[in-house]
Amino acid sequence: MSALQLSVVIPVYNEEQGLQALFDRLYPALDKLGIGYEVLFVNDGSRDRSAAILREQFQKRPEVTRVILFNGNFGQHMAIMAAFEHSRGQRVVTLDADLQNPPEDIGLLLAKMDEGHDYVGSIRRQRNDSAWRHIASRAMNGLRERITRIKMTDQGCMFRAYDRHIVDAVNSCKEVSTFIPALAYTFARNPAEVVVGHEERAAGESKYSLYSLIRLNFDLMTSFSLVPLQMFSMMGMLISVFSGLFFVFLAIRRLVIGPEAEGLFTLFALMFFLIGIALFGIGLLGEYIGRIYQQVRHRPRYLIEAVLEEQEKGKGRRVKSSQADVVAGEVNPFAVAEPKKRKAKAADETAHPSLFSDAQE
Ligand code: UDP
Ligand code: MG
Numbered sequence: 131m132s133a134l135q136l137s138v139v140i141p142v143y144n145e146e147q148g149l150q151a152l153f154d155r156l157y158p159a160l161d162k163l164g165i166g167y168e169v170l171f172v173n174d175g176s177r178d179r180s181a182a183i184l185r186e187q188f189q190k191r192p193e194v195t196r197v198i199l200f201n202g203n204f205g206q207h208m209a210i211m212a213a214f215e216h217s218r219g220q221r222v223v224t225l226d227a228d229l230q231n232p233p234e235d236i237g238l239l240l241a242k243m244d245e246g247h248d249y250v251g252s253i254r255r256q257r258n259d260s261a262w263r264h265i266a267s268r269a270m271n272g273l274r275e276r277i278t279r280i281k282m283t284d285q286g287c288m289f290r291a292y293d294r295h296i297v298d299a300v301n302s303c304k305e306v307s308t309f310i311p312a313l314a315y316t317f318a319r320n321p322a323e324v325v326v327g328h329e330e331r332a333a334g335e336s337k338y339s340l341y342s343l344i345r346l347n348f349d350l351m352t353s354f355s356l357v358p359l360q361m362f363s364m365m366g367m368l369i370s371v372f373s374g375l376f377f378v379f380l381a382i383r384r385l386v387i388g389p390e391a392e393g394l395f396t397l398f399a400l401m402f403f404l405i406g407i408a409l410f411g412i413g414l415l416g417e418y419i420g421r422i423y424q425q426v427r428h429r430p431r432y433l434i435e436a437v438l439e440e441q442e443k444g445k446g447r448r449v450k451s452s453q454a455d456v457v458a459g460e461v462n463p464f465a466v467a468e469p470k471k472r473k474a475k476a477a478d479e480t481a482h483p484s485l486f487s488d489a490q491e
Contacts, residue, residue: 137219138166141209142172145227147333149183156233170196170213175203187436201433208432223291229332231289239291248293249318253284254328275355306424310352362411
């Protein structure tokens with residue numbers, strides 16, 4: 131393998147306002163570390179100018195920058211997944227594009243790894259998120275810790291460092307819906323955490339609505355634990371026992387006191403309660419079944435439109451795309467055999483600089 135020591139992975143979704151500020155801080159911080167690094171941006175189907183800005187940045191620093199352009203919006207975790215698969219560094223650090231985690235703190239994570247840890251999570255020193263996010267994530271942290279046995283103090287913080295062997299293990303997972311920090315955690319031999327700074331979003335707004343946060347937490351719970359399902363069997367058992375006892379009680383009452391028609395509303399209350407539980411249980415089953423369904427379809431988890439990167443041996447800019455695998459002007463000898471016509475056309479396209487401006491929609 132190459133001597134590349136660090137890959138920094140950054141998912142980008144509609145971040146046009148903040149990207150330049152990110153570049154201005156990230157690159158100097160990485161240069162200062164004095165190690166071989168690469169920055170891997172994944173454009174997760176942004177609908178703004180993000181892709182174009184990333185392309186410009188790639189042209190400015192092609193030796194350390196690589197850009198993966200997705201075909202659509204596949205979510206933050208799929209973006210990280212794709213970057214993991216393309217990463218070459220001995221260590222991989224994931225970072226959000228919004229500058230909420232200071233890039234200057236990457237050194238802290240690496241120093242912790244030097245102590246022999248293969249997974250370094252981070253804890254936000256003081257959180258600068260809205261109050262409801264704060265409270266909700268506290269609650270979810272507690273619940274998650276209890277049912278998944280994954281110990282992360284701050285599950286929402288994506289600023290983490292992973293050793294190569296963990297990244298390889300994650301890459302070998304073919305899960306469709308996942309939560310990278312938790313998945314990686316299950317492969318870690320010696321995890322640790324450090325405290326890092328946290329700032330307010332530099333620009334733009336959070337890409338997570340309440341709805342997508344709930345979805346994400348379902349992913350986290352159901353991908354890593356069967357406890358929610360098991361809880362339902364336990365609850366079902368308890369309720370059956372109690373209703374059995376209740377039935378015996380009512381039967382005895384009928385014999386002792388005689389027929390009575392009061393307590394109708396108690397009955398309603400009881401029924402609604404039980405119906406509520408039953409519906410939630412069915413929904414929960416649906417969550418698992420939905421995931422099984424997604425998994426058995428074996429659809430690709432994400433589609434890459436193009437990868438902007440320099441050729442590994444240093445010369446020639448290579449543009450890879452899902453339809454074409456081409457080395458600046460010449461046909462890549464390693465490309466999978468495809469109809470001649472298509473290849474020729476693709477090679478032709480790379481000859482024109484326009485590829486750097488027209489692929490973006
Ligand atoms: N992101 C992404 N795809 C999405 C949503 C978000 O790649 O569908 C990226 C986003 O650009 C950012 C990171 O994931 O770099 C975290 O998103 P955000 O800051 O909105 O989340 P929050 O900090 O509010 O949890
Ligand atoms: Mg953020």
